[in-house]
Amino acid sequence: MKSFLNIFCVALVISSCGQKIIHKVDNTTTKQPNIIFIMADDHATQAISPYGHPISKLAPTPNIYRIATKGALFKSNFCTNSIYGPSRALVLTGKFSHVNGFRMHGDKFDGNQQTFPKLLQKAGYNTGIIGKWHLDGLPQGFNYWKILTDQGNYYNPDVIRENENTKRIDTTRIEGYVTDIITDDAIKYLDNIKNNAMHETNLSGKVLAEWEVQRYLQEYLATIAAVNEGVGKILNFLDAIYYHYNDHPAFHMVKKCMV
Missing domain, CATH: 3.40.720.10 (Alkaline Phosphatase, subunit A)
Incomplete structure (x- = not known):
């Protein structure tokens, strides 16, 4: 129904x-x-x-x-x-x-x-x-x-x-x-148009390098956001079953130095 x-x-x-x-x-x-x-x-x-x-x-x-x-x-x-x-x-x-x-x-x-x-x-x-x-x-x-x-x-x-x-x-x-399927497909379509647009502009030199760095940073931050979302789901689950009174989940991040 x-x-x-x-x-x-x-x-x-x-x-x-x-x-x-x-x-x-x-x-x-x-x-x-x-x-x-x-x-x-x-x-x-x-x-x-x-x-x-x-x-x-x-x-x-x-x-x-x-x-x-x-x-x-x-x-x-x-x-x-x-x-x-x-x-x-x-x-x-x-x-x-x-x-x-x-x-x-x-x-x-x-x-x-x-x-x-x-x-x-x-x-x-x-x-x-x-x-x-x-x-x-x-x-x-x-x-x-x-x-x-x-x-x-x-x-x-x-x-x-x-x-x-x-x-x-x-x-x-x-x-x-x-709704999830439609949303994901719409984003894929927009992303494909965006990528095609970038190729059509024939970027080179400094402009191309800056775009590649921005692209990498965008993807990297997206992975961080995904980790944050996953942590939130775990904490919400623990809260829902009242484990938060006894358990204190610790989250450790390994810092990476990038040169």
């Missing part, structure tokens, strides 16, 4: 990394921004920390709160169609449901119509969608896509994607929790 809150997270990832995209506004040259659109199904405002509802305090959402504090928080917005698939059709096309043709599940979404990912592609963006699609047909207007079948499953979901070598449409079952 599925829970009340459908927490499939759809990450629509659009990046201009590596693209030399510039346009002039009032005789000034600017670079196109990178865009990441994250959409969660059935996520009530009462369950999101920025809105301050008592329910949100039971399971705080600090990372979503970060977005609100650094951006805009909508308090008087309205949705013309809140059903899963039709709501995505609204976002993609910017049209009312009776105009884009996908009013309810059972209708067929016309993927040939104009959508904002197609317009972004024309502007030079590398576009991708990862997660729940739930529209009849396959995504169009995306350089990369990896979508769930139908509504998808919370655990061990079936994923549809185009095989890069054969160009055939493959369906694969991936083990794990669906």
